[in-house]
Amino acid sequence: MRKNVTLILLLAFLLIGSSMVMAQEKGGTLRFAMIDTPPSLDQQVITSDLATIIAQHIFEGLYTFNSEYAPVPMLASGSEVSDDGKLVTINLREGVTFHNGNEMTSEDVVASLERWGEFGVRGPVLFEHIDKVEANGKYSVNLYFSEAFSPWKSMLAFINGGPVILPKEIMENANEQPISPQEYIGTGPYQFNEWNTGRYISLTRYEDYAMREEESDGFAGQRISYLDELRFIPVPETGTRVNGVKAGDYDYAQRMQGDMYESLKEDERVEVLVNQGAQFGELFFNQKEGLMTNTKLRQAVLAALDMEPVLQAAHGHPDLWDQNGSIMPEGTIWYSEAGIEKYSQGDPELARKLAEEAGYNNERIRFMTTTSYQTMYDSCVVIAQQLSEAGFNIDLQIYDWATVATRRNDPAVWDFFYTWHGFVPDPILYTFLSPTYPGWWDTPEKRNLVGQFTKTMDQEKRTEIWSQLQEQIYNYVPIAKTGDTYTYDITSPSVKGFGQTSLIWPKFWNVWIE
Amino acid sequence: MLAYTFRRLLTIIPTLLIASILIFSFMHLMPGDPAAVMLGTNATPEQVEKLRVQLGLDRPIYVQFATWLQEAFRGDLGDSIFFQSPVLSVIQNRAETSIFVATFSMLIILILGIPIGVISAVKYNTLLDQLTMGFAMLAASIPTFWLGLNLMILFSVNLDWLPSSGFPSVLESGNLNNLKYLILPCITLAAPNSALIIRLTRSSMLDVMKEEYVKTARAKGLKESIVILKHIFRNAIISIVSALGFTFIALLSGTVVTETVFSLPGVGRLVVQSVLRRDYPVIQGIIFVVVILYVFINLLTDLSYAFLDPRISYE
Numbered sequence: 001m002r003k004n005v006t007l008i009l010l011l012a013f014l015l016i017g018s019s020m021v022m023a024q025e026k027g028g029t030l031r032f033a034m035i036d037t038p039p040s041l042d043q044q045v046i047t048s049d050l051a052t053i054i055a056q057h058i059f060e061g062l063y064t065f066n067s068e069y070a071p072v073p074m075l076a077s078g079s080e081v082s083d084d085g086k087l088v089t090i091n092l093r094e095g096v097t098f099h100n101g102n103e104m105t106s107e108d109v110v111a112s113l114e115r116w117g118e119f120g121v122r123g124p125v126l127f128e129h130i131d132k133v134e135a136n137g138k139y140s141v142n143l144y145f146s147e148a149f150s151p152w153k154s155m156l157a158f159i160n161g162g163p164v165i166l167p168k169e170i171m172e173n174a175n176e177q178p179i180s181p182q183e184y185i186g187t188g189p190y191q192f193n194e195w196n197t198g199r200y201i202s203l204t205r206y207e208d209y210a211m212r213e214e215e216s217d218g219f220a221g222q223r224i225s226y227l228d229e230l231r232f233i234p235v236p237e238t239g240t241r242v243n244g245v246k247a248g249d250y251d252y253a254q255r256m257q258g259d260m261y262e263s264l265k266e267d268e269r270v271e272v273l274v275n276q277g278a279q280f281g282e283l284f285f286n287q288k289e290g291l292m293t294n295t296k297l298r299q300a301v302l303a304a305l306d307m308e309p310v311l312q313a314a315h316g317h318p319d320l321w322d323q324n325g326s327i328m329p330e331g332t333i334w335y336s337e338a339g340i341e342k343y344s345q346g347d348p349e350l351a352r353k354l355a356e357e358a359g360y361n362n363e364r365i366r367f368m369t370t371t372s373y374q375t376m377y378d379s380c381v382v383i384a385q386q387l388s389e390a391g392f393n394i395d396l397q398i399y400d401w402a403t404v405a406t407r408r409n410d411p412a413v414w415d416f417f418y419t420w421h422g423f424v425p426d427p428i429l430y431t432f433l434s435p436t437y438p439g440w441w442d443t444p445e446k447r448n449l450v451g452q453f454t455k456t457m458d459q460e461k462r463t464e465i466w467s468q469l470q471e472q473i474y475n476y477v478p479i480a481k482t483g484d485t486y487t488y489d490i491t492s493p494s495v496k497g498f499g500q501t502s503l504i505w506p507k508f509w510n511v512w513i514e
Numbered sequence: 515m516l517a518y519t520f521r522r523l524l525t526i527i528p529t530l531l532i533a534s535i536l537i538f539s540f541m542h543l544m545p546g547d548p549a550a551v552m553l554g555t556n557a558t559p560e561q562v563e564k565l566r567v568q569l570g571l572d573r574p575i576y577v578q579f580a581t582w583l584q585e586a587f588r589g590d591l592g593d594s595i596f597f598q599s600p601v602l603s604v605i606q607n608r609a610e611t612s613i614f615v616a617t618f619s620m621l622i623i624l625i626l627g628i629p630i631g632v633i634s635a636v637k638y639n640t641l642l643d644q645l646t647m648g649f650a651m652l653a654a655s656i657p658t659f660w661l662g663l664n665l666m667i668l669f670s671v672n673l674d675w676l677p678s679s680g681f682p683s684v685l686e687s688g689n690l691n692n693l694k695y696l697i698l699p700c701i702t703l704a705a706p707n708s709a710l711i712i713r714l715t716r717s718s719m720l721d722v723m724k725e726e727y728v729k730t731a732r733a734k735g736l737k738e739s740i741v742i743l744k745h746i747f748r749n750a751i752i753s754i755v756s757a758l759g760f761t762f763i764a765l766l767s768g769t770v771v772t773e774t775v776f777s778l779p780g781v782g783r784l785v786v787q788s789v790l791r792r793d794y795p796v797i798q799g800i801i802f803v804v805v806i807l808y809v810f811i812n813l814l815t816d817l818s819y820a821f822l823d824p825r826i827s828y829e
Contacts, residue, residue, distance in 0.1 A: 039552045198779030235777040247670040247678040402546030
């Protein structure tokens, strides 16, 4: 009897096991309906999220992020840092090949890092601390820093506008212009196949992909390419993306609207995926010219704002936003409560009092926003309303994004503007820390703290300094954060294998179609 | 006729020149920078400026215009800032969709619009006339995005008869089956335009019906079908042909809402995206092509008058 039971259990186990293997068989094309076409897939010089969603399958960096946002090796096998923090030696994995069949060596890495350092979007932030990059044998690279610079690994791991590795012959001839599609040669699990302008971008499986052996964890570890082809199709209208997934014309659709969340969650024809990488909206105050150079007035504006209605109006369902005053989201090592008692005060009386102390006399305050992104506009309408109720004379100026992006460089024409910031794994990547970014936050206290923050190698100390910087943000008010928001996508129920997405870019390795 | 055609073709040159200057000036008067759009929301001014220099956008506007014009008259419309490829190939890529959509929509408009308009005029003030006019009013009033999305829900999501959106190239694949992707967009586009032609045909026919020569034709004892087709319809057709010409140009140069709803890679969406991205060479290029098309189709429309009405001569 026991023998029979064992036999039955064994058969059942084999059946379940074989069906699981069957379920993950290779094959099929995943059709991804995306909101637009990216300008290019050249990750080093483009920060478009659309570009990264596609390009992360083609290109890889030396490091990547695991599910806890910690930078871990990808093309690197490990690293050594000298005691003074000035010499970093990165060892490379052997046997990694580019999509042209050539093996990746230290020369390719040096050429890629140098191009990124000179022309890349985020490269100069790291390279202003680097004196030299040189090959140290075939599989090792030395980075010589002018002084210890703690966030180097996070910066090498951040692929968006980041240092992806391409062959030396392409990188040596590249400059700040994006490289052409013929030059999209990376080391990733998928290779570039075709860019049919206006119709789709197609990637196919790279059969000789040199995969890491560790278990998949966030963006790190194994990247198994079950799907034969990934096809990224621009479908700008949300209703069309939804109908397309329901009709079986697309397998995955990006960026649904907040007001559709409930109905899509209940619809059996689709599955909802909320991206875990939090974005946040932020008001940038003009500290160079005009009314907002007055710190007290900025504090008055902050005091007037109640972020809950702002987030609700723009993002709808509470699953899609968090009323969080910490600049970094909860769950990260950077989460801090320093200064957050001043977040979302929603106190018009206090705002009036502070404005009076600031000498505000009903002057016109120019608030720039855009209708190019609906959630930005919706947030700004509520913000403008709250500020008007608190006695501010708000002139809400509405432009398309291209106009806002140009006008914000002229400090004479605006007092504050609204934009959003994508999730970054290390605060050093925040744009508002740059003294040249519109808003121009550049006080001696801030400079001193940022200097300490980048030089300190000890993580605990860095977290502590970041808390002090956050406190500065709430006292000095260079920006006002509205809250964390999450985008969500839908997928056909036949698409399987999505883990938690720790950043905002959905990825399709380890994903298969049943 | 030949001399007239030649003279009309010559008007393309000043028309193109004036249109180019106007568009170039307007585009550059608009604030906004393609480099800022390309680099995204978090780019610093230094990064934007670096790319501007690389793209040649830091040169004076008149230098940019002169360079562009010189190249355009050599047949080179420059490179798209966004796509980093020649403007002509970007337009060519979108032209297939626009030509197919415009042609098939025109066929539907002709098949529905003219016969229904004629019947409505002949049956003037009857129940049939009221019904057709009601239908025309409805078709003209329904917003195209609403009609498009509902056709999609019915025929793609619920009935699963037709694809919901997109249009894989017929010319590249040689697969005529891909034309099924255009059925819903063409119906969506044809609906309001058919309504216009129905109403125009009806009113033109009714105007001609009041003419003395129609009464004479009937008094002569001609068959009613001959009176309607040879005497009324033929005289009413001139204004209908003019409207059809304009409709065809409008369909060819892009129908943004329908292209967006059905995610069609057509010229209309390209224009809007290029304006939002400040992709100046593409906008200039499209204007260039549309002006040429406009002049040609107008010329063909004018020449067709001579064939339709022997009293018109271009000598």
